[in-house]
Amino acid sequence: MRKFYLIILDISFTLAYYIGMKRTYDSTYFNAADTLECGQVFRFKPYCGGYLVCSADKICFVKTEGDTTTVESDDIDYFENYFDLSTDYSKVIDALSKLNIPTLNNCMQLAKGLRLLNQDREEVIYSFIISQNNNIPRIKIIIERLCMQLGEKRYFMGEPYYTFPTSQKLATCPPSFFKELGAGYRDEYLAHTAQAITLNGIEHLNNLDSATLKKELLKYKGIGPKVADCVMLFGFSKMGAFPVDTWVIKVYKEDFSGTLSDPVKINKFFVDTFGELSGYAQQYLFYGKRSLI
DNA sequence: TACCAGGACGTGC
DNA sequence: GCACGTCATGGT
Numbered sequence: 660m661r662k663f664y665l666i667i668l669d670i671s672f673t674l675a676y677y678i679g680m681k682r683t684y685d686s687t688y689f690n691a692a693d694t695l696e697c698g699q700v701f702r703f704k705p706y707c708g709g710y711l712v713c714s715a716d717k718i719c720f721v722k723t724e725g726d727t728t729t730v731e732s733d734d735i736d737y738f739e740n741y742f743d744l745s746t747d748y749s750k751v752i753d754a755l756s757k758l759n760i761p762t763l764n765n766c767m768q769l770a771k772g773l774r775l776l777n778q779d780r781e782e783v784i785y786s787f788i789i790s791q792n793n794n795i796p797r798i799k800i801i802i803e804r805l806c807m808q809l810g811e812k813r814y815f816m817g818e819p820y821y822t823f824p825t826s827q828k829l830a831t832c833p834p835s836f837f838k839e840l841g842a843g844y845r846d847e848y849l850a851h852t853a854q855a856i857t858l859n860g861i862e863h864l865n866n867l868d869s870a871t872l873k874k875e876l877l878k879y880k881g882i883g884p885k886v887a888d889c890v891m892l893f894g895f896s897k898m899g900a901f902p903v904d905t906w907v908i909k910v911y912k913e914d915f916s917g918t919l920s921d922p923v924k925i926n927k928f929f930v931d932t933f934g935e936l937s938g939y940a941q942q943y944l945f946y947g948k949r950s951l952i
Numbered sequence: 953t954a955c956c957a958g959g960a961c962g963t964g965c
Numbered sequence: 966g967c968a969c970g971t972c973a974t975g976g977t
Contacts, residue, residue, distance in 0.1 A: 788960095790958050790959085791960060792956090792959045792960080792974095793973095793974080794974095794976080796976085797976085841973085844961095844971090844973050848961095880961085881960070882960085884960090905956080905957065905959090906957090956976085957975095960971105961970105962969105963968105963970090964967105
């Protein structure tokens, strides 16, 4: 009987492997570490020289080795969009280089393989509510606990992983639940927003212009200007968004000789400078300032 | 011990 | 409209 189960198990793994697909790309403008470690996403972990990356209820394995980056997943088309692989980043970098900003050029040179992810919209909303006044390692821990407690356990390449909980699931939890996860004072923001989204969905946010979308996002409790910019940039492909956090303020003061102190005004300064390429510039600068220089 | 982290909210003016 | 104190949590 035990032997029978082993055979079934073996067949199921073979089948999963067969269904899964692998695609290979040039790594010049697609580097796994640059793309994942730059602070835009929290659900990934090192695995076999690459990373296992989770998004909503999906997962992939991504690995950069020499001049190629490979992506392997049962939802390969989803991750092709997730990694923004239809955008030509050489053109983005060329355009930004023409501005002749030394710090930005330095950052782009060091993080050429960074790409802006197209993440799951609801996951981005909850993740960045948790991110406020918090640090990245702790944000990752809280989100991981959230998924382990409320998500669905699945397997990929023999490894267990958890899906991101649905808004419906999150809406059943009292604030005290989120507080026990370590979310602190953000507990009520999470509970409140989960209930609002469960009630009305987020479909009404689709196809809005940036200004209207931002106004709508600011209605959720726990979403202010900075988190709204992150949600627009990482979840709604609004490349004109420029999130201003403490690291960006450092860049502004140290590398742009900035004298403003109001984050909203600093945001306007950068958006006026970078226009529709603001989001790209922001990620190069944030990642560079925080991790590379 | 004070300060910091991918900030936002409520209050007082 | 704007300035300011406060809000958990864990690391340095």
